[in-house]
Structures are given as structure tokens and as C-alpha cells.
Amino acid sequence: MRASISIDVDSLRFYHQIHGLPERPVEDDPIYSVALPRFFELLAEVGVPATLFLVAEDAAKHPRAFEAVGPSGCEVGSHSFHHDYALSQWGEAEIRADLEAADRALQPLNAGRPIVGFRAPGYNVSAALLEVVQSLSYRYDSSLLPAPAYFAARAAAIGLYGLRGRPSRSLVGRYAQFAGPLEPYRTTAQAPWIPSADGALLELPMAVEPTSRVPLIGTSLSALPSLVFDRLLSRALSRLSFFNFELHAIDLLDASDHASLGELAAYQKDLRVSAAEKRRRLAALFGRLKDAAEVATLATHAEALSPV
Ligand SMILES: [Zn+2]
Structure with a gap:
């Protein structure tokens, strides 16, 4: 079995956008100064690598x-x-400019190696976006979370923010994108939720429990009772051949780490769980993945699944 840990390193300002709060500069963003050092320490302690999906504009400053x-x-x-x-x-030209700028900025942060993996902001893709991904030097895309219930819950939350007159910047997206396959597959930019044996794109979807399709991501690890999460995880590990655990850098922070987080905690329950408790749960999960699977970066798995 193959497993990966992928961490979306979203700066704090994006959480203000999601919750429709006024944007303001975050002094010494704790995502970079506190959460990342904690992640590298935890990964080293367990002895597993991870894939870090970075927002180039912000990451290049740190x-x-x-x-x-x-x-x-x-x-x-x-x-x-x-x-x-x-x-x-x-449009395709704007997307291409954005992704090419990201690659230039990120390569130095990837120990000089080219960037070969892409994850879209907010789990939303389009044919134009994936066509650009396909035409650049990427070996894989990992943007899809095949969880219909997540789609419904997010659509409801976005609708609610709209009704309260504080629109979220997050998009509802398209249902089909949340109902695709659970394991790596080749596909096309036009319909990335449908496998296509000779498709140019390799999709590495994020992990869900195979029957209920409850997302097994960082947010569920801190939100669900441990016993429930562990049961869903056991079922996933016994049925899937590939487990791509997705979390966010904010998952190792709590409300006490920065004044901005104290404010966000009113909207995000996960920030009310202590960082120590979340670290304990993550260490246990990473250890379980290491026992059950070959834990490697998504680039390593992509290369093994689709050698060039
Ligand atoms: Zn993101």
C-alpha cells in the first residue's frame, strides 16, 4: 500500500477570505514561523516525508x-x-502566467528541483486550468477531494455567509468534481472525475473513507471523536491501495499562537483544539500510516505509477 502526507500551506490571510472577514496584513504569519517548524519536527520524529503545496507569492517571502x-x-x-x-x-493565458510564475518562485524552495505536482486552491478545477497543468512539466495533479458530502456542506456554509451579507471568497464549485474515483487514475482535463486509460493527466485524489466518502483530512482528524476517525481510517486502510492524507499548515496551530488566530477561532472550531492535542493525533496517524504503507511524497508515488 502507498501513502502520502500532503500539507497545503495556506497563509493566514486566506482564512480571512474564506470567512468573509476584512483583509489586513498579518504580522509575522505564524503559518511560516510556527506551524512549519512544528511540521518539520514532527515529520522527522516519525521518520516520514511530506509534500508541501505552497502559495508561491507568500512562500517566496519566507x-x-x-x-x-x-x-x-x-x-x-x-x-x-x-x-x-x-x-x-x-482564462487559459492568465492561468498559465500564474502557474509559470509559481514554478519560478518555488523551484528554489524545492532544493532546486523542478516542481512536478499541482493542487488547485479550494479543490476547484476547470478544463482550462488542467490543460495548463498538463502542458507544463507536472507529473501529477492532486486537486480532487472525492467527497460529495463535503461539497454539500461547503456549499451550505458559503450560502449562509452570503445570506449574512459577508460573502465568502471560496467557490461552491462543481458537484461532479467531488464524486470521482478514490485511487490514482489517468484522466483528461475536460472531465477529470472520469478515468481515461490514455488520458494525459495523472490524478492523485485526496483520501476519503470508501463507503461513506467522509473526507479523511486534517479537519476531520481534529473535529471527529478519535474513536470515530480511527474506525474510518481502519476501513480506508484495509480497502484502498493509496491513501493521500491532506491537511493544512494551520492544523498545527491553535488560538493561543497568534492574535489573528484568536479572532479566527470564533469561526473555526479546529482552532479551539490545542496544538499539543492536534500534534498528538497527527503523530499517531503518521505512525499508523508508516506501519501500514510505504509513506513517500506524491512525486515519488507518481513516478512509480507512471514512469516516463
Ligand atoms: Zn489552499
């Missing part, structure tokens, strides 16, 4: 936060340059 990428065997993937939640609605 090069020291990524000095551990090379020595730790981690991989940097592209989470786009601007992390615009509407990227999937842009």
Missing part, C-alpha cells in the same frame, strides 16, 4: 521556513502563485 525541505526528503508542489479562489474561472 525562504528560511523551507530550508528543511531537502534534508527531510520532502517535496514542494505548486498551490499556484496567488491562490485566487476563482483561479478555476480564469
Whole structure:
């Protein structure tokens, strides 16, 4: 069995956007100064690598936060340059400019290696976006979360924010994108939720429990009772051949780590769980993945699944 840990490193300002809060500069963003050092320490302690999907515009301002990428065997993937939640609605030329700028900025943070993986902001893709991904040097896309219930819950939350007059910048997206296959498959830019044996794109979807399709991601690890999460995880590990655990850098922070997080905690329950408790749960999960599977970066798995 193959497993990966992929961490979306979204700066704090994007959480203000999701919750429709006024944007303001975050002094010394704790995503880069606190969460990332904690992640590298935890990964080293368990002895597993991870793939870090970075927002190039912000990550490039914090090069020291990524000095551990090379020595730790981690991989940097592209989470786009601007992390615009509407990227999937842009035209192809604008998308190409954004992704090329991201690659240039991120390569130095990936120990000088080319960027070979992409994850779209907000799990939303389009034919134009994936056509660009396909035409650049990427070996895989990992943007799809095949969880219909997640789609429904997010659509409801976005609708609610709209009704309260505080629109979220996050997009509802398209249902079919949340109902695709659970394991790696080749596909096309036009319908990435449908497998196509000779498709040019390799999709590495994020992990869900195979029957209920409950997302097994960082947010569920802190939100669900441990016993429930562990049961869903056991079922997934016994039935899937590939487990791509997705989490966010904010998953190792709590409300006490920064004044901005204290404010966000009113909207995000996960920030009310202590960082120590979340670290304990993540360490246990990473250890379980290491016992059950070959834990490697998504780039390593992509290469083994689709050698060039
Ligand atoms: Zn993101």
C-alpha cells in the first residue's frame, strides 16, 4: 500500500477570505514561523516525508521556513502563485502566467528541483486550468477531494455567509468534481472525475473513507471523536491501495499562537483544539500510516505509477 502526507500551506490571510472577514496584513504569519517548524519536527520524529503545496507569492517571502525541505526528503508542489479562489474561472493565458510564475518562485524552495505536482486552491478545477497543468512539466495533479458530502456542506456554509451579507471568497464549485474515483487514475482535463486509460493527466485524489466518502483530512482528524476517525481510517486502510492524507499548515496551530488566530477561532472550531492535542493525533496517524504503507511524497508515488 502507498501513502502520502500532503500539507497545503495556506497563509493566514486566506482564512480571512474564506470567512468573509476584512483583509489586513498579518504580522509575522505564524503559518511560516510556527506551524512549519512544528511540521518539520514532527515529520522527522516519525521518520516520514511530506509534500508541501505552497502559495508561491507568500512562500517566496519566507525562504528560511523551507530550508528543511531537502534534508527531510520532502517535496514542494505548486498551490499556484496567488491562490485566487476563482483561479478555476480564469482564462487559459492568465492561468498559465500564474502557474509559470509559481514554478519560478518555488523551484528554489524545492532544493532546486523542478516542481512536478499541482493542487488547485479550494479543490476547484476547470478544463482550462488542467490543460495548463498538463502542458507544463507536472507529473501529477492532486486537486480532487472525492467527497460529495463535503461539497454539500461547503456549499451550505458559503450560502449562509452570503445570506449574512459577508460573502465568502471560496467557490461552491462543481458537484461532479467531488464524486470521482478514490485511487490514482489517468484522466483528461475536460472531465477529470472520469478515468481515461490514455488520458494525459495523472490524478492523485485526496483520501476519503470508501463507503461513506467522509473526507479523511486534517479537519476531520481534529473535529471527529478519535474513536470515530480511527474506525474510518481502519476501513480506508484495509480497502484502498493509496491513501493521500491532506491537511493544512494551520492544523498545527491553535488560538493561543497568534492574535489573528484568536479572532479566527470564533469561526473555526479546529482552532479551539490545542496544538499539543492536534500534534498528538497527527503523530499517531503518521505512525499508523508508516506501519501500514510505504509513506513517500506524491512525486515519488507518481513516478512509480507512471514512469516516463
Ligand atoms: Zn489552499
